[in-house]
Amino acid sequence: MPNYKRPRVPGATIFFTVALRERGDDLLVREIDRLRDAVRKTRAERPFRIDAWVVLPDHLHAVWTLPEGEADFSTRWRLIKARFSRGLPRGPRRPSDLARNERAIWQRRFWEHHVRGAADLAACKRYCHLNPVRHGLAETPEAWPFSTVHREIRHGRWP
Structure with a gap:
């Protein structure tokens, strides 16, 4: 089994996928x-600031x-x-899902990148906000409803 080593930097700003x-499912926008x-319940228990977020159909x-x-x-x-995942029907399960009692909805891992400075933060936020356009889901970032770009617009920080 792989041994993933993730950086442990207190107070870090991190970009995730x-x-x-x-892939190809629309579960995230449907639900x-x-x-x-x-997210709300998790932040109440274990706070973190959301600097940017975009939800697409499958990631x-x-x-x-x-x-x-x-x-x-x-x-x-x-x-x-x-x-x-609680309350959703289980996905097709492999023996490893059964052994871990997983619902087979999410990929097990996630990708993360520790942000290094203001320019990197701006690039990561822009990547989030432009992603629906890149995937052909919207003509402009503002047209995609599941994004913090709307918060950025309200505060005069977009584009």
Whole structure:
């Protein structure tokens, strides 16, 4: 079994990509309220700042800043994924899913990148906000409803 080593930097700002197991599904936008509730509950227990977030049908991108002194983003993602998955029908399960009692909805891993400075943060946020356009889901970032770009517009920070 692989031994993933993730950086543990307290108070870090981190860019994430998290995907469903079945690419091509629209579960995340179909169940957007369930996802929002999972994030809300997790943030109440284990706070983090959302710098950017975009939810696409089968994956999402997010930029978080952890509180000073905290570095555990993996537990936060585990809680969000588990809360989202509860009550949903199980996906097609492999023997390893059964052994771990997983619902087979999410890819097991996620991709993360620790943000290095203001220019990198701006690039990560822009990547989030432009992603629906890149995937052909919207003609402009503002046209995609599941994005923090709307918050950026309200505060005069977009484009």
